[in-house]
Amino acid sequence: MAETVFAPWDDANEKPLIRFRNVTKRFGDFVAIDDLTLDIYEREFFALLGPSGCGKTTMMRMLAGFEDPTEGAIELAGQNIAGVPANKRAVNMMFQSYALFPHLTIWDNIAFGLRRESSDKVAIAERVDEMLKLTRLEKFARRKPHQISGGQRQRVALARSLAKAPKLLLLDEPLGALDAKLREATQFELMDIQEKTGTTFVIVTHDQEEAMTVASRVAVMDEGRVMQVATPTVIYEAPNSAYVADFIGDVTLIEGVARARSTPATGPATSAEEPAPAAQTVRTPQPNALGLWLHDKVLAPVIGARKDIVRQLPPPSATEAEPAPNAPVEVPSGGVEIDWADGQPPLISVDGDPALDGKRVKLALRPEKVAISKSKPQAVNVLQGKVIDIAYLGNLSTYHVELANGTMIKAQTANTRRVARRDITWEDNVWVSWSGTAGVVLDT
Amino acid sequence: MRRAALIAIPYAWLLALFLIPFAVVFKISLSDIALAIPPYTPTAKDGIWTMLSQLDFENYVFLSEDDLYWKAYLSSLQIAFISTVLTLMVGYPMAYAMARAPEAWRPTLLMLVILPFWTSFLIRVYAWVGILSNEGFLNQFLLWIGVIHEPLTILNTPTAVYIGIVYTYLPFMILPIYSALDRLDGSLIEAAEDLGCSRLKAFWLITVPLSKNGIIAGSFLVFIPALGEFVIPSLLGGSGTLMIGKVLFEEFFSNRDWPVASAVAVILLLILVVPLVLFQQNQQRQTEAGA
Numbered sequence: 016m017a018e019t020v021f022a023p024w025d026d027a028n029e030k031p032l033i034r035f036r037n038v039t040k041r042f043g044d045f046v047a048i049d050d051l052t053l054d055i056y057e058r059e060f061f062a063l064l065g066p067s068g069c070g071k072t073t074m075m076r077m078l079a080g081f082e083d084p085t086e087g088a089i090e091l092a093g094q095n096i097a098g099v100p101a102n103k104r105a106v107n108m109m110f111q112s113y114a115l116f117p118h119l120t121i122w123d124n125i126a127f128g129l130r131r132e133s134s135d136k137v138a139i140a141e142r143v144d145e146m147l148k149l150t151r152l153e154k155f156a157r158r159k160p161h162q163i164s165g166g167q168r169q170r171v172a173l174a175r176s177l178a179k180a181p182k183l184l185l186l187d188e189p190l191g192a193l194d195a196k197l198r199e200a201t202q203f204e205l206m207d208i209q210e211k212t213g214t215t216f217v218i219v220t221h222d223q224e225e226a227m228t229v230a231s232r233v234a235v236m237d238e239g240r241v242m243q244v245a246t247p248t249v250i251y252e253a254p255n256s257a258y259v260a261d262f263i264g265d266v267t268l269i270e271g272v273a274r275a276r277s278t279p280a281t282g283p284a285t286s287a288e289e290p291a292p293a294a295q296t297v298r299t300p301q302p303n304a305l306g307l308w309l310h311d312k313v314l315a316p317v318i319g320a321r322k323d324i325v326r327q328l329p330p331p332s333a334t335e336a337e338p339a340p341n342a343p344v345e346v347p348s349g350g351v352e353i354d355w356a357d358g359q360p361p362l363i364s365v366d367g368d369p370a371l372d373g374k375r376v377k378l379a380l381r382p383e384k385v386a387i388s389k390s391k392p393q394a395v396n397v398l399q400g401k402v403i404d405i406a407y408l409g410n411l412s413t414y415h416v417e418l419a420n421g422t423m424i425k426a427q428t429a430n431t432r433r434v435a436r437r438d439i440t441w442e443d444n445v446w447v448s449w450s451g452t453a454g455v456v457l458d459t
Numbered sequence: 460m461r462r463a464a465l466i467a468i469p470y471a472w473l474l475a476l477f478l479i480p481f482a483v484v485f486k487i488s489l490s491d492i493a494l495a496i497p498p499y500t501p502t503a504k505d506g507i508w509t510m511l512s513q514l515d516f517e518n519y520v521f522l523s524e525d526d527l528y529w530k531a532y533l534s535s536l537q538i539a540f541i542s543t544v545l546t547l548m549v550g551y552p553m554a555y556a557m558a559r560a561p562e563a564w565r566p567t568l569l570m571l572v573i574l575p576f577w578t579s580f581l582i583r584v585y586a587w588v589g590i591l592s593n594e595g596f597l598n599q600f601l602l603w604i605g606v607i608h609e610p611l612t613i614l615n616t617p618t619a620v621y622i623g624i625v626y627t628y629l630p631f632m633i634l635p636i637y638s639a640l641d642r643l644d645g646s647l648i649e650a651a652e653d654l655g656c657s658r659l660k661a662f663w664l665i666t667v668p669l670s671k672n673g674i675i676a677g678s679f680l681v682f683i684p685a686l687g688e689f690v691i692p693s694l695l696g697g698s699g700t701l702m703i704g705k706v707l708f709e710e711f712f713s714n715r716d717w718p719v720a721s722a723v724a725v726i727l728l729l730i731l732v733v734p735l736v737l738f739q740q741n742q743q744r745q746t747e748a749g750a
Contacts, residue, residue: 128654
């Protein structure tokens, strides 16, 4: 991460590179994009995320110049680009199928765009070699696309679309054709290249993990509308709607009626636009790798062994450790309570917006923030249920716990020990618990 | 063993249907004309050794001395070449339009291209006589709309031969080009435009090179049969059009000179072998590229 936080979207003086202004796109009766307004800033890595048919590809094709908006304007660097044909835009696209020209060598593929605008052979060769180096393809320059692997083809497509140094690079599901391992490696490579070239990237994907990994901001789309635009952290920790919460990651949604809690909130702000406070815990400065090495190799004999600062971090919250029996739980004040089932204690969410008082709401709970145990823990929200399903993912296990009224809750634990103590198994009666800040209260 | 048997079948076909007839024709071309049945001498009845000892290249020498034959070969090559180019110019846009047509229409369009084959080839060529003659439909129509005031003489000119060949062999040009264009990924054109090509430039730089195999296959499928074409020049071309197919027919049936006719056929085959080998190589390359 950079020293200064990259967040041009929070800076009122910053001019966006791309502006969608009330853009609507219809295909016959079908509304692909519905009155969309969106700003994308220079040097951003912007992800359009959504299920197939949500309009994300249409948005990208409008940016590339293959489609024109039915209504509204798209501005690139302050100029309306509606009606400017694709070959006249300072925008390049990396196609989902890569669209490499099969009759041309890798070298000629990368040079293709450059040859259209200049006849300076030396400059073209220089630029192509630079691109080959950037994407580590020097060895394959003389091959044809069908003579290289899928991962290499992907890099050729990237090199070709970057060769003309576009203001904006569009990536349409760029990693869709790669296998999981290669995809992960390529995601980091993409981020690296984006940083090196300083190009603005807009990526279209339906893979939320990919969007979260690479993007500076993510726009979650559904049926032609943008549901939420925010950083991956905010999207994950503070989704603004049940749709976003459900689309990104795994979530349990519990429906109920909200009731403002009598004591006013003294804790953090109640706006759902901010990351959950759990992520903002004040941390003491940490030595970096060099510091640790210096300490261990040079300073240790003089000032003694380094204390492992990592262990001095704030103690794990009640949800993580096995709770000490009968340890008192401090219930923070403020927020809302949710009455979700007859005869059950209300669920407390300290960050809940008291303005939701009396409304039907959904409490969104991430499985990793829900603890599971066999004995009753001390926590703000504690419920009893039965284990129905266990999904063992290797590093994690997800338990599906059915509560008395039939509601399913997902709880996740990290398998930190190699030999799991399989004390929780199917049909076990267990307790699930979470803190007052773990859930997000969403208006339905 | 089984593999050998599998390979043996096509080779047996080749032997029975091509090599043996060719050997027979070649042998006749080395014989002399005779008033007999069959109309040449010597035959195997004279004994193998006598027969072989009497064969000579006299007929080939005769062909090289009479410039009628050379002119006929050259004229055939010229007509076949020009017709192939014309067929390509007519067929490519049609194939392109078919490949760009909505998916639902394509089977119908394909069927329309093949539809003429359902009628006899001879009848279709005769129909062109009715269309192109001085009193034909085309002249009557042009006179009626007032474009011309005197009927155009098209029938019995090389123009009529070109029209006939283009019409007859058009499907052989369209189908391979269509199949090449149909496989063409539309995003390649978009990618070319995205990288700064105009529509036309993208067509020349991407579409044409990628349909090259279809163009080559279609051209050979038109050129090879057009070279030896007999029916179209004799029905539409009149006496003025010199084509080797017609010469062959005359020698064989009018002159009953089987040995000379066979020599003409053998030379025609040799001329065709060159494009045939090229065609074969192209097909092979295409299969390799596809693999």
